[in-house]
Amino acid sequence: MRKRRTKKTEALEGILSETGAPNIDELVATILQKWLQCHPSADDPPKKGLDIDVNAQLAKLLEQQKLQPAVNKEREYTEEERRIKQQILAQYSQTAVVNQDEDDSEPESDDESGVLAKNTNKSDVQALAKEKREQARMDSAAKKQKDKEDREKQKQLREEKKEKRKTVKGERRR
Numbered sequence: 001m002r003k004r005r006t007k008k009t010e011a012l013e014g015i016l017s018e019t020g021a022p023n024i025d026e027l028v029a030t031i032l033q034k035w036l037q038c039h040p041s042a043d044d045p046p047k048k049g050l051d052i053d054v055n056a057q058l059a060k061l062l063e064q065q066k067l068q069p070a071v072n073k074e075r076e077y078t079e080e081e082r083r084i085k086q087q088i089l090a091q092y093s094q095t096a097v098v099n100q101d102e103d104d105s106e107p108e109s110d111d112e113s114g115v116l117a118k119n120t121n122k123s124d125v126q127a128l129a130k131e132k133r134e135q136a137r138m139d140s141a142a143k144k145q146k147d148k149e150d151r152e153k154q155k156q157l158r159e160e161k162k163e164k165r166k167t168v169k170g171e172r173r174r
Helices: 007-019 024-038 054-067 079-091 121-173
Strands: none
Touching: 007 024
């Protein structure tokens, strides 16, 4: 039986011959055998167990998820844990705790009236920003006024110097 020389075989023989390795034919055969094991050709039938039908597996997983009931276990807090939680939330200006239970839909609050305290963080930040803008506007107006006064003083000093020079020049002529 005669072996067919393919481009792969010739390329491998060329590479290995430059390395000076003995038994080049055995090495080429081993490399090609490993290559065929890792990369089966399209003509070969698929091996059972190695190829996985992705769509079938996905369908199976989805069926399993449908069969399992959606159970959301909600943790029940003790009175101590609720009190601690409310204290922590109150510390960060969020005094109301909304409990999303199906049977108890009323919000819990620190104060006994049951009224939720309004979160004023946004309005506080906006007021602070407005105050800063107003202060910057006032500072800018004051700076403009001071610059204007300084220019007028400089202009007045130039005029005075000019007058002084004129009087000195006039006295020299006499």
